[in-house]
Amino acid sequence: MSDGPVIEVDDVWVRLHGRTVLEGVSLAVHPREFYAIIGPNGGGKTTLLRVILGLLPPSRGEIRVLGGTGAAMRKNLGYVPQFRTFDFDYPITVREMVLSGRLGRITRFPRRYGEEDQARAEEALETMGIAGLADRQIRDLSGGEQQRAIIARALVGDPKVLLLDEPTVYVDAPTEAHFYGILDRLRDRMAIVLVTHDIGVIPERVTRVACLNRRLYTHDTNEITADMLEAAYHCPVDLIAHGVPHRVFPEHSREE
Numbered sequence: 001m002s003d004g005p006v007i008e009v010d011d012v013w014v015r016l017h018g019r020t021v022l023e024g025v026s027l028a029v030h031p032r033e034f035y036a037i038i039g040p041n042g043g044g045k046t047t048l049l050r051v052i053l054g055l056l057p058p059s060r061g062e063i064r065v066l067g068g069t070g071a072a073m074r075k076n077l078g079y080v081p082q083f084r085t086f087d088f089d090y091p092i093t094v095r096e097m098v099l100s101g102r103l104g105r106i107t108r109f110p111r112r113y114g115e116e117d118q119a120r121a122e123e124a125l126e127t128m129g130i131a132g133l134a135d136r137q138i139r140d141l142s143g144g145e146q147q148r149a150i151i152a153r154a155l156v157g158d159p160k161v162l163l164l165d166e167p168t169v170y171v172d173a174p175t176e177a178h179f180y181g182i183l184d185r186l187r188d189r190m191a192i193v194l195v196t197h198d199i200g201v202i203p204e205r206v207t208r209v210a211c212l213n214r215r216l217y218t219h220d221t222n223e224i225t226a227d228m229l230e231a232a233y234h235c236p237v238d239l240i241a242h243g244v245p246h247r248v249f250p251e252h253s254r255e256e
């Protein structure tokens, strides 16, 4: 992989039903980066992911994936949508669900999974620690196990960037730590972009943080600063009460 950005968002604007949802958003994600985007509910996080994925055309601006703008480049993106968008009552095993992440890569007809598809699915199940659950029905899993299956499904396409929308909603604290450990190991192979409204879940391993509320506020470092939060949340945010690990903040001076 070259060292150029894997994703470039260049002055992107989105208007939906007469409302500006994204306003002049620019960012670059580099290989092996762990980029966290936080912001309040309705701040435009899912919209930004949808624009990056090519699911929603911007009113203005450009998205480049691995330097290109064509739809084919988007195959390099793995997407983990919000948990609530899945229908877990659908009768399907964990392996079948994970395999379905390969469908976009199969061009022959009729669409049948080949050996490589099967091998990738086993690898993704192993990576997410759910190989032992492969033959279970997805509806019989716990919320945390289902969440891992969703991520495994995004991994089978061998993405260069993994985009996650609120991935820890159904995950308890010990599992969350383990989960972020897994994401960190994935960074050998791909960049990670994680969006969340909950500033308490920003893991210590992030390499870059931005706040999004229609506009994007960032200092291009892994520090969340009080001014970024205030700009995005439009109110003073009690940093400690939200359990944000203090290491993501810069040193406070004596006067603060």
Ligand SMILES: Nc1ncnc2c1ncn2[C@@H]1O[C@H](COP(=O)(O)OP(=O)(O)OP(=O)(O)O)[C@@H](O)[C@H]1O
Binding pocket: 016, 017, 021, 039, 040, 041, 042, 043, 044, 045, 046, 047, 048, 196, 197
């Ligand atoms: N298809 C749509 N049509 C009209 N408005 C939309 C549409 N999709 C999103 N919006 C609006 O755009 C704004 C941003 O929504 P978005 O889902 O991107 O926010 P978010 O930051 O992901 O929020 P949350 O943390 O609640 O998931 C919201 O005000 C939402 O109502």
